[in-house]
Amino acid sequence: MDCLDPVRKALLDDLDEGFAELFAAHRGLVFTTALRLSGRWADAEDLTAEAFLRAYRALAGYDRDRIAGLQPRAWLMTILMNLWRNCARTRSRKPPPDLRGVPVETADPRESVEGTAARHETGDELQALLGRLPAEQRAAVVLRHVVDLPVSEIATVLKIPQGTVKSHISRGLKRLRALGGAQ
Amino acid sequence: MTPRPATPDPTSHSAGMNPTNPRATGQGPTNLHATGQGPTNPRATGQGPTNPHATGQGPTNPPVAGQGPTVPREVGQGRDPLLAGLAALVTDAPDGLLDRIAARWVRVPGPIGELDVAFTDQGIVYVHEPVEGFAESFRKRFGRPLLPAAKPPAGLVPALRTGRSSGLRLDLRGLSDFQRDVLLAARAIPRGEVRPYAWIAERIGRPRAVRAVGTALGGNPVPLLIPCHRVTRSDGGVGEYVFGPAVKERLLAAEGVDLDRLRALARERVFYLGSDTTGVVCFPTCRNARRITPAHRHGFRTLAQARTAGYRPCRTCEPGQVA
Numbered sequence: 001m002d003c004l005d006p007v008r009k010a011l012l013d014d015l016d017e018g019f020a021e022l023f024a025a026h027r028g029l030v031f032t033t034a035l036r037l038s039g040r041w042a043d044a045e046d047l048t049a050e051a052f053l054r055a056y057r058a059l060a061g062y063d064r065d066r067i068a069g070l071q072p073r074a075w076l077m078t079i080l081m082n083l084w085r086n087c088a089r090t091r092s093r094k095p096p097p098d099l100r101g102v103p104v105e106t107a108d109p110r111e112s113v114e115g116t117a118a119r120h121e122t123g124d125e126l127q128a129l130l131g132r133l134p135a136e137q138r139a140a141v142v143l144r145h146v147v148d149l150p151v152s153e154i155a156t157v158l159k160i161p162q163g164t165v166k167s168h169i170s171r172g173l174k175r176l177r178a179l180g181g182a183q
Numbered sequence: 184m185t186p187r188p189a190t191p192d193p194t195s196h197s198a199g200m201n202p203t204n205p206r207a208t209g210q211g212p213t214n215l216h217a218t219g220q221g222p223t224n225p226r227a228t229g230q231g232p233t234n235p236h237a238t239g240q241g242p243t244n245p246p247v248a249g250q251g252p253t254v255p256r257e258v259g260q261g262r263d264p265l266l267a268g269l270a271a272l273v274t275d276a277p278d279g280l281l282d283r284i285a286a287r288w289v290r291v292p293g294p295i296g297e298l299d300v301a302f303t304d305q306g307i308v309y310v311h312e313p314v315e316g317f318a319e320s321f322r323k324r325f326g327r328p329l330l331p332a333a334k335p336p337a338g339l340v341p342a343l344r345t346g347r348s349s350g351l352r353l354d355l356r357g358l359s360d361f362q363r364d365v366l367l368a369a370r371a372i373p374r375g376e377v378r379p380y381a382w383i384a385e386r387i388g389r390p391r392a393v394r395a396v397g398t399a400l401g402g403n404p405v406p407l408l409i410p411c412h413r414v415t416r417s418d419g420g421v422g423e424y425v426f427g428p429a430v431k432e433r434l435l436a437a438e439g440v441d442l443d444r445l446r447a448l449a450r451e452r453v454f455y456l457g458s459d460t461t462g463v464v465c466f467p468t469c470r471n472a473r474r475i476t477p478a479h480r481h482g483f484r485t486l487a488q489a490r491t492a493g494y495r496p497c498r499t500c501e502p503g504q505v506a
Contacts, residue, residue, distance in 0.1 A: 031276035
């Protein structure tokens with residue numbers, strides 16, 4: 001048990017306190033991924049809250065061995081990606097809203113004006129380009145180059161072979177460069 | 184076993200985001216992925232022209248092309264503006280997001296001793312006697328993490344003390360529409376008064392669901408704040424209660440309900456009281472009924488009888504809800 005990381009140790013001691021640790025350790029990772037995949041602040045909040053809630057409900061049904069053997073980060077990200085895929089699928093059944101010309105909403109609505117201005121110069125353009133990638137390429141690029149997960153873990157999270165992860169990443173980057181250059 | 188001091192502490196990245204993968208340092212027996220990552224994969228470099236098995240096969244081109252593509256990309260990561268731009272998209276979760284996920288709990292004084300109360304960002308979600316398994320039963324019922332709160336939500340303690348909780352926000356999201364309707368109807372009963380189960384059933388448009396009303400009240404997650412103890416049997420018995428019938432009786436007595444008188448009236452088959460000066464008929468505990476002097480007070484078994492005698496239902500306690 002000594003070699004367990006603090007999150008798993010806390011989860012084994014007390015599910016609720018352990019959950020607080022899990023959240024503190026991975027909130028930025030999950031939120032960033034949700035924000036950069038969905039492109040909307042409100043959706044990212046919903047996705048993050050729902051992913052952590054599902055994680056908690058799953059943990060409540062796990063026995064000690066299962067928790068001790070958990071890779072919390074990869075497990076949490078798998079939950080998030082499943083959720084995102086399901087949301088995307090539900091949406092694709094409805095007629096898609098025409099979002100061309102609609103500005104991306106990746107800002108915290110409570111953010112200050114200066115913060116908005118500073119961010120506009122950097123992140124928004126790239127976020128808009130990310131939104132034009134096919135879903136699987138966007139996922140691979142975000143997981144590898146925004147939140148810096150290793151390829152092996154991305155393969156686990158997306159349930160695809162590592163070679164496919166790499167090709168999604170390189171195609172995604174190539175396309176981002178092409179899109180960026182065309183502007 | 185890995186020596187303890189070598190284990191990285193992920194909680195030190197308390198800002199939430201840790202762009203440097205703690206596992207990438209290769210520590211700990213749980214690292215299953217270390218070999219799969221990075222440009223320095225030994226297998227890629229091992230198959231160069233120096234491969235001893237390759238020598239016998241003539242002038243084949245050294246497989247330089249095979250190991251080419253991944254290396255320059257990784258080396259250039261520091262300077263590539265696209266990769267730098269992507270890395271800069273890291274955003275921490277907004278403060279307060281945890282409160283959309285987890286509920287908080289606090290122990291407060293109540294009219295029947297201390298109470299454990301759980302609340303979310305939407306309002307109060309659970310009121311319970313302080314028992315060992317409070318967190319456990321909360322988890323089973325709501326499927327949400329429960330963390331300690333620094334202080335009770337505004338208005339909770341006064342609402343419990345006075346029995347007036349109409350201003351308090353409640354979180355009733357986990358309930359069925361029927362149960363929510365029942366509880367919101369019960370919420371309208373003022374302190375010091377009681378209504379029969381059938382009155383709730385009528386009010387929510389389900390006059391035949393009297394038994395289901397009882398069940399819904401029995402599952403009230405926020406007793407006292409939704410005063411389900413003010414719904415009683417029309418025969419003067421107090422009926423069931425989340426905290427037990429004895430507590431229900433004590434609570435009603437403390438709020439000024441004269442249960443003995445209600446039972447005495449019920450024995451005489453009196454369930455409504457009318458005033459011959461106003462011509463209005465009420466439930467016996469209605470504040471208007473309590474003002475009727477004995478000389479002008481008339482009891483009725485049914486509302487129909489009162490109506491026939493020329494009385495109209497009170498607009499405060501609305502006995503007209505019961506046919």
